[in-house]
Amino acid sequence: MRGGPVKSRKRHKRSRVIVMSVVGATALAVGGGALLMTDNNASAAKETPAQQAAARAGMTVKCPDVATSLSSVPQQARPAVNDELAKMDSQVADAYQRLMAQGATADQEFVRTRVLDPLTSERRQTLDRIATEIEKVSARPSGLDSLASCTVKQDETAAAGAQAAAPDTPAAAGAAPAAGGQQQTGPQRADFVDIRKVKPNVKNPRVQAKGSKGTFSSRCGRNENKHFNSDNVIVAPGVSNGAHHMHDYVGNLKTDAFASNQVLESAGTTCTNGDRSTHYWPVLRLQDGTKEFDAGAPGGGTEGNVGRILRPTSVQLSFKGNPVSKVVEMPKFLRIITGDAKAFTNGTANANASWSCTGFENRQLKDKYPLCPKGSNVVRTFTFQSCWDGKNADSANHRTHVAFARADGSCQQGFKAIPQLVQRITYKLAPNARNFAVDSFPEQLHKPVTDHGDFINVMSSKLMKQAVTCINSGRKCG
Template sequence: MRETLNRRFTRARGQELRVLGVVVVLAATAAVTAGVVTSSRDGQAFAEAAPLASFTPIERVAANVKAPPVRRGGSTGVVTVDCGTNGNRKFSPDNPVAQPGVRNGAQHVHDFVGNLSISADSTDESLAASDTTCRNGDRSSYFWPVVRIDRKANRQANPVGANADTLKAAGPGTVKCPTVRDKLPAVPAQAAAEVNRNLRLLDQQLAEANRRLVTSQGQGGPNFVDNAILGPLRDKRVATLDRIAIAIGRQGARPTGLVSLAECDLSYDGAHANHGGGSSTGGSAGNEVTPTVNCPSVRDKLPAVPARAASEVNQDLNLLDKQIAEANQRLVTSQGQGGPNFVDNAILGPLRDKRVATLDRIAIAIGRQGTRPTGLTELAPCTLTNADPNPEPSPSASTGGQLPGVQGPNLEIAGNLGTIVRPASVKIEYRGNPTSKVVAMPRFLRALTGESKPTSRGPANARASWTCGGFEDRLTDQYPICPAGSQVMRVHDFPSCWDGENIDSANHRTHIQFPDRTTGACPAGTVAVPQLRISISYNIPVQVQQRGQYQLDSFPEENHNPTSDHNDFLNVNSTRQTAKIVQCVNGGRRCR
C-alpha cells in the first residue's frame, strides 16, 4: 500500500519554503517524518539549513527490512562480484536496457561498471566480445543514475535542477521510440514488401501517438499519458514487430529480441535542449565524459538482400557491430594516452579502414546473387558523441533516436547539475531464494529495478532504496541524512522470478518478476534465478546532507525525486560463470 503526497518546492517572498513536489511514501516506511526537519542532532541545528522534505535523518526511519524465513529446500548461498566503482569514468546518458538504440535516452547520467563497450547501440554479440572491469571476467553490465553534489544550491531561493512545471508548460512533450529499421538483420527480398509495410505502420503509430499527446492536453489524471497513449502504443508496436519477425522468418532465420524495441517514452528534450551547464560548481578533474563512437547505420541502408546472400551479409553486419564495440572499449581503456590526434589516428582511423573492408564484402555478397549496391563505403567514417566538453547546444533530431547529450566538465544534462560523486564502494551480489533452489539465469537477460518516472507513470514499481551504513535494517524512499562516520547508501534488489523463456519483454518487466515480499516464493509459472543485489556507498559530507545539497540524477520532470531511484542489469555471464553462481548459491556457500 502506498500513500502519495503531492508536493512542489516553491519560494514565497524570498523567505519561506513551501513543500508541494511529489514524494511517495511506502507503507513500510510510514514512520518516516515528512516535512522540513526542525530538530537538531549532536548539538547541530539543521532546521535553518532547510533540508527539503525529501531528506530525513536515518534514525527517524523505523526498521523495515525483514528477510523471509528460509524454508526446507531453500537456497542461501551468496556470490560476490567485484566490478569496481567506475574508476575508468564510463559515464553515459544511454540506457541500453530501457531505451535501446536511443542515444542519450536516459536524459540523465549513469555510472557503468562491468562491460566496457556497452552503449545504446550494443548487440548481444558485441557485448559478448567485450572486456570488463569485473575481476572474475563477468562481462555483464551494471548501471545506475549518478549522485551529484551542488554546494551552490540554495534550495529556498532556487531549487536545484530542472523544474517539471516549466518543462511541461513549454509543450506536451514528444513521444520517442527506439528506431527499428537500423536494428533489423538483412531483409530477404521476398519479405521486403511486407517488412516495409510494417515499418511504415510503426511510423504511423508514433505519429498518431504524438497527435493524441497534443489533442489530449489537460485530460485525465497524472497517469493519463502512460495509460491512454504510451500503453496502447506499446501494444500496437509489439504486434507490428512480431509481424516483421514472422515475415523475415519465413525466408530465413527469424530475428529475436525485437520486443525490446516496443517501449516508447515521453520526452521534454525540445524544452530543455538548451539546458546549458554553467550554473553549478566548477569542473571536477576526473569527471570528463567518456565519448562513444557514432557510426552511420548500415542495416537500414541496404537493399532487399537475396536469400542466398542473407547469411553472409548478417555475419558482416554483426562484425560491424563488434568493430564499433571494440572502438568504444578502446576509448575507455586509452583515456589520457597520446596527443590531440590520438583518438583519430589510433581509434577512428583504424575503425574506418575495417568498416571499408567489411562494407565492401557486404556489397560483393549481395552482388553475387543480384545487383551490387553502390555507395556503401561512404558509410565507413565514424565520429564521436559527447566528445566536446563544451558543445554548442542543439535540439535533438525530430525523428527520434537521439536526445540532447551532456555538457561541460561535470557532464550536466537536462537540469542534472553539480559534481558527480564517485561511489566509495560497490558490492554486487547474487543471492538465493528462501523457498527453492535457483536455476541459471539466461545469457543476455535484461532486468531493472525501481521506477525512473514515478511522477508520470505512478509509484507501482518504485522501491525504497536509500539508507546509511550501519542502518541496513531500514530503507527509505527519501534522501537519508546519516550520522557522522556513516556512508550514504543505495541498496537495489532486482526481480528474480523468471518466466523460463524470455530474456526481455515489451515493458522490460513482465519476463522477470519479484518474489513475494513476505514468503520469498516466486509467482506461479516462474522459476527462481539468483537474485541480484547491488549496494552502493558514498562519502558525502554531513553538512552537504543537512543542507540538502546532494541529489540523484533523474528525468527532468522528476525534479530529482529520490523515489525515482533505479538500477539496470544486462547479463553477459558465460555459461561456466552462471553454473558456478548456481552451484554456490544452491550449496549455501559464500563465494567470490
C-alpha cells in the same frame, strides 16, 4: 537531443499488442486540447500573486507512461517503437524546459497554449506512428490515443517551502540557478530525512529447508575508468541520450546505446572473475557548483543534472538465493530493470529505490534521501526481481518477463527462482549533507523515489553454473 539509428532485426511471427489500462490522475486533459489542472486543483483566481507564485514552485509535466503500458509488442516492430518512445521522452523534456524557462510568469494560458497543447499534439502524432509500426506485423492496437494528453503536476514539498520562505513575495518556480548558470531543479529540503528518526522496517522471509542460502559475488570496481554516458541500452537501444541523465557503469566496458549482444559478449570487463555482465545506475552528484565534463551536454547540465559526479566509496554486486527453493540459471542476455526512473510522475507501483546509511541499514527509505550522522556513509541498494518467466530474456515493457517473489519468497505460478542480484553502493559525504542528488529525467526533479538499477547478464555459461551451484549449496563464493 534524441535520435540516432536503430539497427534492424530479424522478422519474428506476429504477436498481439496489449495496451494496459492507464488510470488518470485528478488532473485531466479534455477533448482535443489539454485543460490545465494541477493535481491539487487549487483555484488560482482566489489566490494572491505571492500564493500563485508559490503554487507554481516545483511544477512539472506529467504524462501517461506509454512504455510501461505496452505489455506486448511484436519483436519485429520493437526497434521502431523504441525509437518513437525515445522521442516521446524528448517531447516531455522539451515541454518541461519551456515551463521552467517561463518561471513564475507561467500563467494558465501560457501553460495550456505553449506547453500542454503542443505536447499533446506531438504525442498524438507519435502514438499514431507507434500504432502504424505495430500494424505492419500485427493487429493495430486500440486505445493508444488516450495516452496522448498530459497535465501539470505540482511538487507539494516545493510549493510549501516557497510559501513558507516568502509568504508575501513572489517565488520563482523550481530552484535557483546553480553556479555557472546551470539550472538546478531539485531536490527540495523536505526530500531529506534524518535516518536516526526512521524506525527499523526491514523484514526478510525465513529461509526454509528447501531454500538456497548461498551468495555469489563479483568484484567489478567503482567505475575508476570513468565509464559514463546518458544512454539506456535496455529501454532505448540505438538512441543517444536515451536516459536524459548520466549513468555510472561497472562490468562490461562497451555498454552504450548501440551495444548489441555480440558487442557485449566480446567486450572486456572490470570484473575480476571475467564476468562481462553490465551493471549501471544514475550517477550521484554533489550540487556544489562544480562544472562537470557534461555541464553543457545533453544528459548533464542542459537537462538540470548539475554538480560534481561522486565516485562510490564501495560497490558490492552479489547474487543471493531463494528462501523456499533452489535457483536456476539466468538466461544469457537477460535484462532486468529495478525501480522506475519516472516514479515521481508515474506513481510508485514500480518504484524500488532503497536509501539508507551504513550502521542503519535495517531502516530503508523509498522516497527520501537519508541524512547520515558523522562516520556513516550514504547507501543506495537495488534489490532486483528474482523470478523469471522461464522463456524470455526481455519483454516489450522490460518488466513482465521477471517479477518479485511473494512475501514468503516463492515465485508466482509459471515463474522460476533465479539468483537475486543486489547492487549496494556507498558514498562518503559530510554529516547530514543535503547538497546531493541522483541524476534524473528533467521533469522528475531529482526525486529519490526515481532511483533505479539496470542489469544485463553476460556471464559465461560456466560462470553462471558456478554461481548457481554456489548459491544452491549454501556457500559464499566470489
